[in-house]
Amino acid sequence: MSTRLKSGGRFTSGGAQLSFDFNGKKLKGVAGDTLASALLANDQMMVGRSFKYHRPRGIVASGGEEPNALFNMGYTNTFEPNQRATTTELFEGLIAGSQNHWPSLEFDIGVLNTYVSRLLPAGFYYKTFIHPRSFWKHIYEPIIRQSAGLGKAPRAEDRDPDTYEHFYFFADVMVIGGGVAGLQAAKAAALTGVKVLLVEQTAHWGGRAPVDGGEVNGTPVEAYCEGLVAELQAMDNVTMRTRLMGAGVYDHGYTLGYERLNDHQPDASGPRHRLWRIRAAQIITATGAIERPLSFAGNDIPGVMLASAVRDYAVNYGVSVADRTVVVTNNDDAYRTAITLKNLGLDVPCIIDARAGGAGALADEAKALGIRIENGKAIAKVKGGKRVTGVILCAQAGEGAELEEIACDAVAMSGGWSPVVHLWSHCGGKLVWDDAQSHFRPDSERPPSGANGEGFVSVVGSANGHMQMAELVGDAHGAGLAAGKAAGGTAVKTKAPEGAYSSENAVEPVWLMPQGAGYKLRSKAWLDYQNDVKVSDVQLAAQEGFESVEHAKRYTTLGMATDQGKLSNINGLAILSDALGQPIPQTGTTTFRPPYTPISMGAIGGEARGKVFQPLRKTPLYGWSDKNGADWEPVGAWRRPFAYLQPGESVHDAVNREVKNTREALGLLDASTLGKLIVKGPDAGKFLDMLYTNMMSTLKPGKCRYGLMCSENGFLIDDGVVARLDEDTFLCHTTTGGAETIHGHMEEWLQTEWWDWNVYVANVTEQFAQIAVVGPNARKVLEKLGGMDLSKDALAFMEWADGTIGGFDARVFRISFSGELSYEIAVPASQGLAFWEALMAAGAEFGAMPYGTETLHILRAEKGFIMIGDETDGTVIPQDLNLHWALSKKKEDYLGKRAHQRSHMADPDRWKLVGLKTLDKSVLPDGAYAVEPGVNANGQRNMFGRVTSTYYSSNLERGIAMGLVKNGPDRMGEVIDFPKVDGTIIKAKIVDPVIYDKDGAKQNV
């Protein structure tokens, strides 16, 4: 059984006792534990069920590569699935539950899958769920969804109580990984005087070296690391962070760091995670290496673990995984586990070394401790169900003929080490296959390159394939100096540290154990624990023609689980290569993509949640409107009142009242969101003549003109009233949504095409609160406030004037989007609220009421005025809207002119704007299509028009609409059909779009 050792661990010695909850059981751990070490200390060997076959699974690893020990963590609003026990630091009160079983971890009905595993090979889904077609949607997909996934999804109603944030940081050299190589490289880089950021994903500096041992400059490596940490901490130009994982490396030295601030102290204040968005001139990855499992039958039974992990639990956490541990290996390093365990007084019944020649000096040490060593041997299979009970010894060279059963409670396996090349590879660093060490390592000749074509990532330590301290520290030192220099540091002469050499025999590639294992053994030899992919599955994929490693990966799902194949990828592609009869480098690797291990969605979102999820734009009148019944409508990022509800009113009631009141008395509209662009310069008139389809340069100061803007492809993009302020200066009103885009549009043409024209543009949209005073009483309220002559003669329709009204500095535009007598009055935004309140007070006796965007729409639709975004959708040209009058024939050119001459633009059959009058007075559905008999080439009903704007008019007491209809203006009086989604049809007569005051008598008083 696994248990806590009296000797204590590096991280747990003297730690306070903590209690935590696992599957409802109260268990004890120690401060410094991970959840994994605490579970093992409580003899919890089995921690979950596998994805597909629901096989019992135990902890395999001790770090971020762990595939099995994934838990549902927390409860209610802190619940999170798929949290790795090996990287979860234990805290008092932690709650964890195992995943993917029903009804319980010990007894799981899904285990039945394992008995039919012969029927569930690779590609089973693809082969099975394709026929009959109709089954997918209603039968297969729901069942697959039900059984898919390991952890549970959080409940939709829960809200994460934690906060998250981003942090932008800039460094000359960033070192990822705080093991001995990372520490050494960081120090060397710092010596060149540049700014260094050193990050380590765990809570501890030093990495594996203190566990694995070795010497640097004659000092034990643990003490050497402590010395480096102290030196770095004393350097002003070094920033050091633990619990911060380098998650991804991107172009131009952009790097994401994932900092877990409060996962280990959930009651602390401040954010839980912080996403560091780092710019570094040079990046050094010191990300270490990951031990590979060996592929033998039963290598997934709880108790079969990586040899390094067994050692880690013993040394770092004082936890023995088992009393009797068999070590199985193809390299010398695993002997360290046997020696460590033996020295702790634990039993190691046997070291099974697949190499005929066995190990070097470490074998002598093991032998001296009395450990039995079997060279050239292998594990035929592991005995046990929910935990290991023994192993069957066989010859590695054979097919698994049973030699002997060795009783044990755990198996420590080592298939060699794979450098963690992920961060090197994220941005394009290439790999080479190292035959001597049987792994892919970074090709230092082909690093990710920056804007200058030079590499900006270098790699040190075991991440670079350096498995010997002797080569590792000196190399890390050199790489640190080089990165510092490349980042602008000054060259320094320092003596490189010297690491001790340990005499080891070479690793021998062992991709299958035993070498000639038959199908039965291969189909129980796991490659990917998390996605339940076996040796036989990869071989089947190869046999079925999935020769590319990317295809084989997707077909078998090898490496596609949340661990992204950290343990399985190399073993899987070795099996694939073998099946294809080609060398491993020819097969290549799958693509390494960020993040290195999963990062929280919260960290990605950062601060953007709740009230700062998204910026809302608010006019100076927002607060007043909100207090006075506004029913808000999003218009881009703005919030505009759709209508102002009086007590007891529905939105529909309010709109009907506002429409009538504005036509009959006085309506006030907050029009502040309209874009306002000042265009100034000697060439301003020429410029606007190019931008608008009609002539602007002839506009006289003091006058206004409505204009249309087209893109260079001829499509309508914006409209609005232009006022000429003086000879050189125009004020262009844009639509609400167009303010920023039209500003950008103008700048683009000025900066890229007409850069020699003397024109400046300024966006003054938000400088003004603009209020439309609309209705028969509009002039009365303004005269009452006083200060300007706004009579018909003094300020005629389509004129503007500056002055003061009621003491407010005001610019008054006599323009109308409603068909009524109307003034749009701009005052400084800071005075907008006061001016609005003055208008409401003075207008009370004239029936003043605010109105919202829906009334604005209805009033303009009654007048047949188009709205950008309703009548236009990016495919509509002015001619479609019968706006030929606004297309200048005098101008030699304007944006869109040439496009309008294209055949499709000039096609007489284009759908054109008409009014639509429903025979039953009902309101047409927005976007409804007019249909005619027959179907088109796609089998769809023939259509010849569609509704673009549709409203209920309380003035006319019926539905009104506009639409685009093929040959519409020539079909006046014709009745056409608009089917509704319920199958019924609305009949509408084609009419003139202008249904209110066609002569403009009302606005021109």
Added chain:
Amino acid sequence: MSNAVSALQGASYVGGIAEIRELGLRGMITLRGDLADKKLIKAVKGIAGTMPDARRIAMNDKAGAAWMSSDELLLMVDHADAPSTIEALNSALKGTHFLAANVSDARAVFEVSGPSAREVMAKLAPVDFAPDAFTQGMFRRSRLAQVPAALWMSREDAFTVVCFRSVGEYMFDLLSVAAQGGSEVGAY
């Protein structure tokens, strides 16, 4: 001008790792023109004392001039003085091609102050706020989270942030969230 109010009427947030305060109305003028033009330089010096270099701000007791782009400055004066300053610019620059527009009311202005002010800023803007990298006199036209903003150090441990008036509330909430208690980074 008693009717004039700023977007948030002087709202403030204290109790976090930095203090956030809306500073109220400030006179602001967008000046576009040839920044090498002698008349323009003279006019700017007459207002802010100095002509700012690229990505810098020049300030005196009463006014400031910030470099917005290669042909744009942001001039800052008392709120009430903006119209007269524009008139003065119009006459000083008569005959040259330029644009001077009053944008005082289009803006909201905030101060972020306290020992952790740099870190609060660095949570929101992709700018290097390390003490040796960002110093008084520097000016950035950047973004804070999802909105455009201009920023500079008004004094040691204090930043001034300018954004559009319509997103003043978002900016205030954003800065307050970034300054929440216990969120010191300790990176500088």
